[in-house]
Amino acid sequence: MSRLSPGARRILYALAGTAAVLLVGALLHPGFASWSSLRVMLVVASFTGFVAAGQMLVVLVGGIDLSIPWVLNGAAIVLTTTSLGQTSRAPLAIVLALGVGALVGLGNGVGVAWLGVPAVVMTLGMNGVMQGLTLGLSKGLTCASCGSYAPSPLRGLFSGGLPAQLLLWAGVGVFMTVLLTLTTFGRRVYAVGVNPRAAFLSGVGVRGVTVALYTCSGVFAALAGIALVAYGGQPSLGLGDPYLFESIAAVVVGGVSILGGRGHYLGVIAGSLTLVAVTTFLAAQRVPEYGRLIIYGLVILAILFAYGREKAHD
């Protein structure tokens, strides 16, 4: 173990966590780890995986995105209200929904990088703005087109033995890994995350990188919104609410340092899977909603104690 880098070790811990939860589940509930059950878990985990991809990118540069819930919800509603359930309008609707996410992310990035607004404040404010806009414009989801469903090709993402949604998630995984490990952009992201001043003095466009990352986070939140509405058929209000916590939790469980500069998407995938496995397990144990919330919090605290601690004072 000592030969592994701390980063690789954290990914292993996250994967071990997933395996452990699955094992316990399988022992207590026959069929917990069957393919049909696993398939559902993977699909549900993919939503967390999408938002966590964006969250991870901003966390890598020491930021945080609290605007995910209503960007996700807004994008989901944009998708159904512009597509009106018609296949021919689906491409336009998807572009629009992703565009909303990109725009909000861009706004967050500009606020944080150029105007010097603390990330917590900027993204929290933006979440409020998106919530107000979404509720107001859709008249509390009572507008004429608000009852529309997602176009059927999108809903097809989830059918079949190996749902296309999972291939999409795999694609996101490849994209994130390639972006962060093989490109100059990825190198710059880690440099900015570890030491922004040194990165700036090394000719890295710190602001540009930051804006790009927040924009990506917005796009990923929108992507999750599209996927969720495709999964459920119709959007609802508060659709995105659980995903703020989920995204941050997946990032933390996946071994990404909240202080920036450290972590890999592979870990985040494992983190998302662990979270969903825990949720599924709790559901199988018939633990009510409140119990899930409490146990979720405790699990995160335990993981933070395991490897989220800041260095001792030196």
Add this chain to the structure above:
Amino acid sequence: MAPAPPRSGSETFAVRASGVDRAFGGVQALRDASFAARPGEIHALAGENGAGKSTLIKILCGLIKPDQGTVEILGTEVSRVVDPATRRRMGVATAFQELSLLPDLTVAENLLLQAPPRGRLGLVRRGRLAPVAAEVLRHYGVDDIDPRATAADLSVAQRQVVELVRVLAGEPRVVILDEPTAALPDRQVEWLAGHMRRLRDEGSCVIFTSHRWREIEALADQVTVFRNGTRVATRERLSEAEAVTLMSGRSFAGAYPEITTEPTAESALRVTGLHGGRLRGVDLDLRRGEILGVGGLAGQGQRDLFLTLFGAQRAAAGTITVDGRTVTVRSPKDAIRAGVGIAYVPEDRKAEGLFLPLSIRDNIAAATLSRRATAGFVNRRAERLAVTSIVDRLRIGAGRSTSRAADTLSGGNQQKVVMARWLLTDARILLLYDVTRGVDAATKHDIYELVATLAAQGRAILYHSSETEEIAHLCHRVLVLREGRVAAELAGPVGDAERIVAASIKEGQDA
């Protein structure tokens, strides 16, 4: 508060540490270190940067725990007590090198944080803070600092004075001063020396570190020399030559390489009327193959000059010409660009240079990423080749893998990593800002040689150092900055650092 006379045999030492080990990451800062100082003496701690002085001080004042060994203060064993507050109650007061003033608090709040004036009900009388602080300052002979000023708004020297008054005001029995004079002008150095002697005469133990040998000679009753994390000697008298030998483990002579090559007549970098930050119209002409020193007292605009030329700070006015072409440098990115080719090596490698948890390779490649990339993808083979060759050339880390994290390297090797990053840019103009700070003697020597070689290859080098000796010996020509202007130009090698110091403080323009 007069110190009590020694009670027992064990209290003949005010401070005693023995067998102390302490490591940071992969770096062993202290190795079986010992140190002892008596009440009623001024004890200087000497050693090069990185010799372990600061670590020892942090252990003595309870900021960090030794990995091994014992620490006794005034006869009480405190090896396991890591708490500055407890030390304070025992009568230990410390002035830190990295200033410990709280930037958002006023001078008065900083001075009286632990013992504010209180009224009835035990509430702090906020209105009384400033008057009481003013009295404290006056008591210690300081009358030019407004107790209502916010600490962040003070000059570095003023902050240092407040920090020292804070320490003195406790009338401590053990006083630890880490580089107390580094930021002080001469007048205040005298002021501080007076107080150190007074405390000594009253029976306190005064421990201090300094880079200025004159001060150690003038003040210290005892000198302890540290090298590579261990004590190598404790003496009453020590000549500078002996001290340098002890500190560096090599002889005094031949510390600087002979500068044999002459600069060419070709101008590489011409600057006229540069304003910005503290700069008030700097003109300079740096030629190819030249090492141009930038000296002067601390804070006369040297840093602003380097940062502005590199585009890290905005120029308010002035023109910069590189190879005869006027260039606009709005960011470091512009400066690094091939057509401009300026590189800046910062003094504070931890804050401004390194990506500590990242690999040596990532650190070295950071400024030239796009040069070895196709369509945004890093060409890893080319990167490995480039990094390996420069690592070999600079002899970094003695054959260690370049995928190791930079924080496992020693200070000297870390500085070389930063230098390597900038050499990879093939910049023809190098701005070296105090690059030997906190570097061991062997690395210093390597850096001097490297600078000489680079100049011989025709690169133009602007060189600043906080050690005026270096500028005096290493540079073809020296510009002395004062109040943001070039106050004097000395033909080099100057040889005698005193001439640069003299030009730094002489009134009037004689350039």
Add this chain to the structure above:
Amino acid sequence: MRETLRRVSLGYLVLAATAVAYLVVYTSRLGRFPTSFDYLSILNTTLPLVFVAIGQSLVVLTGGIDLSVGGVVSLCVAVTAATASVPWLVVVLALGTACGALNGLVVAYGRIAPILTTLATLSIFMGLALRVLPVPGGSIPPSVRLVLTNPGTPTGLGWLGLAVAGWLVLRRTRFGMRVYAVGSDESSARAVGVPAAAVKLKVYALSGFCSALAAVFYVSTTTAGDANAGTPFILTSIASVVVGGVAFTGGRGSALGAVAGAVALTLVIDILFFAGIDPLYQSLFQGLFLVVAVLLGTVAGLVARRRRSS
């Protein structure tokens, strides 16, 4: 201190501006000045936020953040409403303090980033609140209502005064000075002998106490409980603190500014109401208010720095 004055005055400036806007909108809509009833209702609806904002500003002053205020308020609202008895109010206050102390322990001694800690405990406290009060309901003894948020006489004014006085006293304790010291530079504060961990523990505990107070006042105003009642306070308490000019990096600002920010934020909602804007847009304006206020602060800071350096 000049810096502090400037930052605080921004909070008061924003409050003054929103107050004027409120008067203008109100009078132009209704053709008369607001009555004492209007002022009283503003006062009573503001009080919970005022308390949470004071707690939040203490935490932010040390350079931290408390997202769990939403959970603590929810939990305390649930317990207050579910028990509906006076003696239980003491338990509620102790419970809130304990929740805050838990945050403090994890942050100060567990050395875990405040935002992560309080996000995790937010989930725990929300879960507990849901356990106590699965469906909205409950009540409050009328006597409590008469004393805390009397709809007829401005008893709330007394409580507001008490809150402000509490802050002024706190500011004048050594603990108060230490809060600023820790927020200004934690390692320096430690080096000069400030027990930083203990200070942080107390600050989070105080924030929990403030949230519990807020919960009691909330139930007293609304006369019923809801396990999700606390959620909006996360956004609004942070907004109040930011609008009030408390620096997010810690060490600068005052809880009084946050109180001004809290009142301003409540007025904004009333303005929207009287201006006839659909309440669904409420969080849009709260979010905008937050972002614009922080931008104003940044611009003011830039101007001040320019002026100082030239």
